[in-house]
Amino acid sequence: MTPGIPEYLTGSTPILPLFLNPLGFVAGLVIEICLYTGGALLIREFVVRTGKGWASTLILGVAYGIVEEGLAVHTFFMASGYPVGTLGSYGRFAGTDWVWAVGLMLFHSTFSITLPLVLLKLASPENSRKPLLGNRGFTVVGLIFIADVFVLANFYRSRPFPSVWILFLAFVFVLILIAWKIPGNFLIPGGERASRNRYYYASGLSVFSFYFIYAFVIAENHGFGVIPAVLDIMVLLVFALAMLRSIARHLPRNQNERQVFALSVGLVAPLLLFAEFLELTGRDPGVTMVVIIALFMVYMLKKQVNLNTKDLENLNQFNKA
Numbered sequence: 001m002t003p004g005i006p007e008y009l010t011g012s013t014p015i016l017p018l019f020l021n022p023l024g025f026v027a028g029l030v031i032e033i034c035l036y037t038g039g040a041l042l043i044r045e046f047v048v049r050t051g052k053g054w055a056s057t058l059i060l061g062v063a064y065g066i067v068e069e070g071l072a073v074h075t076f077f078m079a080s081g082y083p084v085g086t087l088g089s090y091g092r093f094a095g096t097d098w099v100w101a102v103g104l105m106l107f108h109s110t111f112s113i114t115l116p117l118v119l120l121k122l123a124s125p126e127n128s129r130k131p132l133l134g135n136r137g138f139t140v141v142g143l144i145f146i147a148d149v150f151v152l153a154n155f156y157r158s159r160p161f162p163s164v165w166i167l168f169l170a171f172v173f174v175l176i177l178i179a180w181k182i183p184g185n186f187l188i189p190g191g192e193r194a195s196r197n198r199y200y201y202a203s204g205l206s207v208f209s210f211y212f213i214y215a216f217v218i219a220e221n222h223g224f225g226v227i228p229a230v231l232d233i234m235v236l237l238v239f240a241l242a243m244l245r246s247i248a249r250h251l252p253r254n255q256n257e258r259q260v261f262a263l264s265v266g267l268v269a270p271l272l273l274f275a276e277f278l279e280l281t282g283r284d285p286g287v288t289m290v291v292i293i294a295l296f297m298v299y300m301l302k303k304q305v306n307l308n309t310k311d312l313e314n315l316n317q318f319n320k321a
Contacts, residue, residue, distance in 0.1 A: 001116035001297075003029075003036035006108065008290045009271040011278045012083070015286035031148060035072065038145035039064045040113050044120075045138050046179070048131050055187040056179040057117060058244070061109030063175040068112075069104045070160070070168040072152040076101045077160040087215075090222045091229030095164055099219050102233050106240050107211060115267055122261055122305055187244060189251035197262040203247055204266020210239055212270070261305045265298060 007013040013032065017025040043060040047053070070076040076096055079088045084100050091099030121128045133141060160168075214236055218224070223232055251259055275291050278284035 001119055002040050002112055003032040004290065004294070005115060005268070005271065006036065006112040007032055008287065009268075009275045009294065011275070011284040011287065014284050015290060016284070018286065031152070034144050034148040035068060035152070036112055038141050038148065039067070040116055041133065041141050042138070042145060043113055044117055045131055045133055048129055050180060050184075052179065052182070052184045053186060053188055054114065055182055056184070057114050058109050058187075059175050059179040059182070061113035062105045063172045063179075064113055065105035065108030066101075066168050066172050066175075067149060068108060070101065071165070071172075072149045072156075074153070074156045074160060075104070076168070077164070086220055086222065090219055091233065095161055099229050099232055102236060103211065103215055103219070106236065110207060111267070111271070115264060118260060118264055119301065122257060122264070123301055125257070125308055187248045189248055189253050189256055197259060199250065200247075200259045200262040201266040201269075203243065203250075204263045204268075205270060207243060207267055208270040208274075212274070255309070257305050257309050261302065268294065268298065 003013070008015065013028065017028075043057060043064065046060065047056050050056075066076075075084055078084045078097065079092065081088070084097055087100040088097055091097060131138075214232070218227065219232060223229065247263065251263075272291050272294060275284070275287045279286075279288045279291075
């Protein structure tokens with residue numbers, strides 16, 4: 001799920017090298033697993049061990065986005081070239097691409113961290129509040145993650161000014177502190193009655209669709225020359241907060257697995273379509289293989305969710321009897 005969702009379905013890591021340079025592809029995969037999977041595991045352990053909730057997960061996901069794109073691969077500070085393109089100049093201030101940076105913080109928080117952890121909880125709800133790592137395992141994963149960030153930071157050339165690097169490092173520590181202090185029940189589902197699944201599916205669809213419009217239509221065209229970058233950033237943040245509030249308000253408080261699954265499928269579906277677009281246009285040959293694997297995993301997860309939900313319904317009926 002991670003790095004599969006943010007890397008392979010978006011075309012950030014092409015599939016073709018798997019056939020042309022398999023050793024290089026595997027080496028890159030190991031680096032990505034240490035970064036993405038290591039980060040997701042550390043965040044999950046933090047949230048579970050401190051008794052926090054999804055609000056803390058999302059906040060730490062933003063911190064992860066800063067670590068990856070700011071401290072490790074330095075895309076926040078690229079003035080041009082792949083992958084920032086024209087976003088290297090739109091909203092650039094103090095050597096930082098702020099429109100790009102804010103967009104990627106939210107993207108990584110949603111698709112690189114929170115969504116994979118939601119899918120993991122759906123697949124194994126009985127272990128959702130149990131640590132997956134012991135103290136030694138947590139330490140080892142943490143050291144591997146830090147080492148991976150250090151290696152990547154020394155590999156990429158677009159390094160920030162020391163003062164800017166320190167600023168983003170301070171952001172990370174502030175976000176960790178907020179995630180630690182925020183109540184565990186903040187932003188928990190509060191709906192008394194479930195809406196139709198199509199509502200949650202549509203909510204998920206709107207997230208990537210909005211990111212796509214923001215990144216490839218508005219931001220890539222510098223706001224069509226009329227939208228200031230700061231307004232672009234504010235709209236993006238307001239949308240993210242509004243979606244969080246809406247989802248938390250409408251998700252039922254209990255027995256919400258089917259609704260959460262619909263929301264997750266809504267989040268993933270546009271990425272699958274985007275990957276097929278990359279395949280059809282020749283930008284990422286072979287990515288259809290990843291789409292097929294993803295569809296199979298969604299199918300298996302649906303069966304598991306239906307089974308878990310049916311078992312819970314039978315248990316409730318037995319208790320009532």
